[in-house]
Amino acid sequence: MQRIAKFEKVSIERFKADWTDTFGETGNIEEIYNSVKLPSRATAGSAGYDFFTPCAVNLAPGESMKIPTGIRVKIDDGWVLKIYPRSGLGFKFRLQMNNTVGIIDSDYYMSDNEGHIFCKIMNDSNEGKTVSLDAGAGFCQGIFVEYGITVDDDVTDARNGGFGSTGN
Numbered sequence: 001m002q003r004i005a006k007f008e009k010v011s012i013e014r015f016k017a018d019w020t021d022t023f024g025e026t027g028n029i030e031e032i033y034n035s036v037k038l039p040s041r042a043t044a045g046s047a048g049y050d051f052f053t054p055c056a057v058n059l060a061p062g063e064s065m066k067i068p069t070g071i072r073v074k075i076d077d078g079w080v081l082k083i084y085p086r087s088g089l090g091f092k093f094r095l096q097m098n099n100t101v102g103i104i105d106s107d108y109y110m111s112d113n114e115g116h117i118f119c120k121i122m123n124d125s126n127e128g129k130t131v132s133l134d135a136g137a138g139f140c141q142g143i144f145v146e147y148g149i150t151v152d153d154d155v156t157d158a159r160n161g162g163f164g165s166t167g168n
């Protein structure tokens with residue numbers, strides 16, 4: 001198995017700024033930051049690295065929430081991290097990513113926001129089920145995938161930001 005990436009926490013300053021931007025001044029942000037767990041695999045055969053909620057999450061049907069995970073990832077060139085909802089939550093509650101699949105490129109690590117990974121999830125239940133997750137619960141999973149480029153690709157532009165930062 002190739003080892004091609006390393007998860008890290010973003011700085012406390014970055015987390016505070018992003019948390020406050022998302023939720024406003026809520027609770028003890030330092031305590032929330034200190035409880036952030038790095039993504040991990042549940043078993044040796046797991047492909048996905050579970051991401052954990054930094055706070056309790058309650059989503060009624062049709063509701064969504066943008067979650068600043070407190071995590072960034074340093075990835076070798078030629079690889080991407082794809083983020084999906086955890087299978088069981090999708091099956092039980094139709095929990096989905098608002099952008100269907102999160103794509104974390106290797107150059108996102110050095111962007112202005114320290115490569116802070118956000119996951120916007122939505123309860124798409126058509127059965128009236130509310131999703132309730134405790135702080136520290138696994139809610140999505142990331143899978144590293146190798147990719148290729150065309151033989152005539154000559155892109156040299158650099159990223160500086162997240163959503164929409166690589167063009168129009």
